[in-house]
Structure formats: structure tokens, C-alpha cells
Amino acid sequence: MTVIRRVLLPSPRSFCAGVERAIEIVERLLDRHGPPVYVRNQIVHNAHVVADLEARGAVFIGELDEVPDEALVVFSAHGVAPAVEREAARRGLDAVDATCPLVAKVHAEAKRAADAGDTVILIGHEGHEEVVGTMGVAPERTVLVEDAAAVASLRVADPAKVTYLSQTTLSVTEVESIAAALQARYPAIKGQGAEDICYATSNRQAAVAAVVDEADLVLVVGSANSSNSNRLVELARLAGTPSHLVEDAGALDPAWLEGTRTVAVTAGASAPPALVDDVVTAIAALGPIELIERPVTEETQEFLLPQRLRTRG
Numbered sequence: 001m002t003v004i005r006r007v008l009l010p011s012p013r014s015f016c017a018g019v020e021r022a023i024e025i026v027e028r029l030l031d032r033h034g035p036p037v038y039v040r041n042q043i044v045h046n047a048h049v050v051a052d053l054e055a056r057g058a059v060f061i062g063e064l065d066e067v068p069d070e071a072l073v074v075f076s077a078h079g080v081a082p083a084v085e086r087e088a089a090r091r092g093l094d095a096v097d098a099t100c101p102l103v104a105k106v107h108a109e110a111k112r113a114a115d116a117g118d119t120v121i122l123i124g125h126e127g128h129e130e131v132v133g134t135m136g137v138a139p140e141r142t143v144l145v146e147d148a149a150a151v152a153s154l155r156v157a158d159p160a161k162v163t164y165l166s167q168t169t170l171s172v173t174e175v176e177s178i179a180a181a182l183q184a185r186y187p188a189i190k191g192q193g194a195e196d197i198c199y200a201t202s203n204r205q206a207a208v209a210a211v212v213d214e215a216d217l218v219l220v221v222g223s224a225n226s227s228n229s230n231r232l233v234e235l236a237r238l239a240g241t242p243s244h245l246v247e248d249a250g251a252l253d254p255a256w257l258e259g260t261r262t263v264a265v266t267a268g269a270s271a272p273p274a275l276v277d278d279v280v281t282a283i284a285a286l287g288p289i290e291l292i293e294r295p296v297t298e299e300t301q302e303f304l305l306p307q308r309l310r311t312r313g
């Protein structure tokens with residue numbers, strides 16, 4: 001008897017409003033000005049998005065010294081340190097900021113806390129572009145903490161004047177546990193639990209959590225440097241379900257599917273929806289499937305484009 005494999009599609013999955021906005025900024029600039037449009041760092045952490053924009057004339061660079069004077073440059077969705085903005089202005093670059101408004105909100109919170117004389121404790125992953133940008137808001141007043149164990153060795157100028165913030169794309173449960181450790185160590189600390197984690201990250205985690213127990217395997221479409229995608233894999237594994245991060249259908253290993261009756265397929269906020277369709281098609285090529293949508297939350301969030309790009313043409 002042929003076994004029909006169930007493929008669960010939890011939602012929300014795939015692109016968030018901040019990623020759509022960042023991609024649209026680059027696309028509109030390419031339409032309006034033609035290539036090259038320089039983009040500092042990957043516009044979003046997805047290899048396919050980057051390759052598509054590159055094919056249309058975007059040029060991805062690591063630092064501003066790779067950009068000719070007065071050129072057009074876009075800052076990625078992950079945000080930049082104020083020193084980068086100052087450098088762009090000094091060089092006469094035409095800078096367009098594609099920072100996600102929810103990252104910009106964390107920058108504003110960091111500035112407010114540092115201006116009030118607090119030490120800012122940022123919960124995040126060292127070296128991630130968002131963390132580099134947020135730490136750059138008040139570098140002399142910000143310290144990074146990566147896990148709850150590291151809280152014990154933190155040093156701050158005045159334990160009565162501390163605020164914690166977090167990277168937007170972390171695990172909700174992990175940030176809550178680090179926040180609890182911070183509150184235990186610094187009773188006067190200000191902060192809002194996992195509130196800095198963006199709606200897209202927490203919604204995708206909740207959607208995977210809703211199906212993980214009935215799945216034999218969770219596939220997450222996303223690039224290796226995508227923080228929120230990696231957190232989805234972690235969440236599934238912590239729940240005891242095997243899980244893999246796949247760049248695209250080509251990365252699917254048929255051996256993972258052997259013996260599975262129910263497979264959940266999701267995608268991080270930077271992964272295009274078409275890549276999920278490709279993965280589902282690849283699973284269907286291995287045997288008959290029943291496709292089941294599992295909506296958990298509906299997302300209605302939209303972000304305005306920068307003023308200069310709001311009209312087409």
C-alpha cells in the first residue's frame with residue numbers, strides 16, 4: 001500500500017514586512033537610477049535574494065571604502081552603526097537606509113538608555129550584523145551577553161543603572177531565560193523581556209511550535225547566516241524532532257525523508273516563498289503527499305518605504 005506523506009505548512013513563514021521593504025528599496029533604486037546600486041552587506045540574509053539583485057545590477061560590498069565617492073549606497077535591513085552613517089555623509093554618498101523599522105526601534109532604545117547614563121546590556125550573537133550596528137549606537141556604554149551563563153561574569157559601571165535590550169531575531173524562550181538571569185543579578189535593571197524580538201521572528205517560532213509534535217521532520221528554508229531561520233531549527237530539535245536548514249530544494253537529502261509520515265516545511269523571514277514551493281515539489285517527487293496548511297497567526301504588518309521612494313518612477 002502506498003503511504004501518503006503529510007506535508008504541514010505552518011504559517012506565518014517566509015518573508016516578513018522588513019525584508020520585503022528592504023528588497024523593494026533596492027529594486028526601486030535599480031529601476032530609477034539603473035545599476036550600479038551599492039548595498040552595504042547582504043540586503044537580507046538570503047543567498048537567493050542577493051543573487052537575484054546582483055543579476056539586476058546591485059553590487060554588494062562589505063565596507064564603504066569599496067564605494068566610489070558620491071555613489072548611491074543602501075544600508076541593509078540589519079542596520080548600521082551611526083559611525084557608518086557619518087562616514088557616508090562625510091564621503092558625500094547618497095545613502096538610502098533599508099534598516100528594518102523594528103531594528104531602528106532597538107537603536108532608539110539603546111540611545112535613550114545610554115543618554116540617561118545607563119549601561120546597555122545587549123542580548124545577541126557576537127559578530128551578527130544587527131548586533132554590530134546596535135552596539136555601535138553607544139559603543140562605550142554597551143556590553144554584549146550571548147547566554148545566561150555569561151551573565152555572572154558581566155561587569156557594569158553602576159549596577160543600579162542598567163538597561164537590557166535584545167537582537168530582534170533570537171529565540172523567545174532563550175531571551176526570556178537570559179532576561180531572568182539579568183533581573184536576578186541586577187534587580188534595578190530596566191528591560192521588557194523578549195519584547196525586542198520582532199513579530200516575524202516570534203510568529204514563525206510559534207507556528208513551528210504548533211506543529212512540531214506531530215512532525216517526524218522539520219525542514220526550514222533559509223541561508224546559513226540567517227539568525228531567525230537557525231532559531232527555528234533549534235526550536236524543533238529542542239522539542240525532539242529532527243530538523244534541517246536547507247538553502248533550497250537542491251540541499252534536500254532524500255535520506256532525511258526515509259520513514260517519515262509527516263514533514264513540516266517552514267522558512268525564515270528572509271527566505272522567498274518560492275523556495276518553499278520548490279522544497280514541497282521535491283518532497284512530492286519522492287512519493288505522494290497530502291499538503292496541509294497550518295495557519296497559526298495572520299500577519300498584517302507593513303512598513304512604509306523611505307519618503308523618496310514612495311512614488312514609482
Ligand code: SF4
Nearest residue numbers: 016018019100168198
Ligand atoms: Fe524586521 Fe524582524 Fe523582518 Fe528582521 S525579521 S527584517 S527585524 S521584521
